[in-house]
Amino acid sequence: MIGLSFYLTYLIWVSPASHETSLEESLGNNRTEETSLKTKEEVFLPLKLRYQKEDTNQETQNEALLKAIQKELHQTTYSEGEVTTYSKQSDYQRATTMTSGMELFYAFSFPFNTYLELFDLSIPLVDDQEKTAAFSSVQVDFEEEKIRFLNNQELTVVEATLEDNLSNFSSEIEYANVKWVPLEKTRTFLENHYLTKDTLELKKYSYISSTQPYTMFRDAFFSNPKSVRSNSSVFDTYLYEGGNSLTIKQDQEIIQFQGQANTTRPFDIFLTSFDSIKKIGASYGSTRVIDQLDNAIDYRTFVEGFPIFGENHEAQIAFDFKESNESSAVRVTIQANLNSLQIPIPSEESVVLPSSQEVIETLYYKGLDTTLVESLLIGYQWKNLEDTGVVDLIPNWYIKYDNQWYRYEALFQLLAEEEEEAPNGF
Known part of the structure; x- marks a missing residue:
């Protein structure tokens, strides 16, 4: 009943009319929110x-x-x-x-x-x-x-x-x-790795999500937020200052920043990206690094110590750096999602996961190349409940395989497709 009460209250506030007004008000707000900085x-x-x-x-x-x-x-x-x-x-x-x-x-x-x-x-x-x-x-x-x-x-x-x-x-x-x-x-499949041997029962979480004001990302990504100008079309909002720009795709609730990396020291992908991450407000949740490769670094929202994986940049802030041809400056592209988890909805549901030993064994017999397995951990899948503003977080095994993160079932499907495409006898 408590969860239902939260949910009905939420529907009142996010009806189409109120959502449109709220979005317009947030996009017209140029005040910088005072938030505590995240620590290294x-x-x-x-x-x-x-x-x-x-x-x-x-x-x-x-x-x-x-x-x-x-x-x-x-x-x-x-x-x-x-x-x-x-x-x-x-x-x-x-x-x-x-x-x-x-x-x-x-x-x-x-x-x-x-x-x-x-x-x-x-x-x-x-x-x-x-x-x-x-x-x-x-x-x-x-x-x-x-x-x-x-x-x-x-x-x-x-x-x-x-x-x-x-x-x-x-x-x-x-x-x-x-x-x-x-x-x-283990001494088979993933030699000298430590794997779980028993099934695991984990809680399933549900949250009411909300759209963060663009000012949070503006203040985190632009070096001079007060000098930023804006321009809007029917679907998108554009912020720009100098050679830097922030595009807000309102229909998808995705943002993309392109510009020069803010750094006063020699470029370091961890330290430079942290200069932006530390300014992200507490309302965006616990933000931690999960992956880094070459010029890309990936930060995600964590819940109860578990990373969240979404299909549309939910709970993710992804940086991609490259050297500029025009100067010694470093250019950066940052992608994120405006939505964040806000109000938890009480739930007693749980999900039983197989042991990681069973996961690896199953994938191995489907063609898994164990030398390409870099990491294995429990994460939560972000699943939007259509037209409700409610998000289910579903626990699962996530495998970093050949420099990419896969949900267990998704990797199994990929290996099955590769198996079907392989010539007979190979």
């Missing part, structure tokens, strides 16, 4: 954490615990870091195997130097190798009191000694109010 620590959090205690492994995507662990990493003192690149997979595995500790995961290759700056970590550099080193996971070995930044593709490890007591790390983990998911290390 929340925007660049790892995606998940694995905790190992002897032969027991478990993982979580809990945002509060990830923040607490990242805070402890910031407050810890480290010895000089050393870089080692292994020529054999077996040697790399031996060097990175631990019996007690934790591992924090990203779904992309994170430059080591940039990571230190973003999280204000003080790990003295031994040589220039660290300046070009990159990693996809951070391992803290409780027994050997080491921190390791691991690059599984290049078999490279940046290692330093933790010079403080590690009890704070284990205390944060042991006493965290977290629903842990048991893991098993």
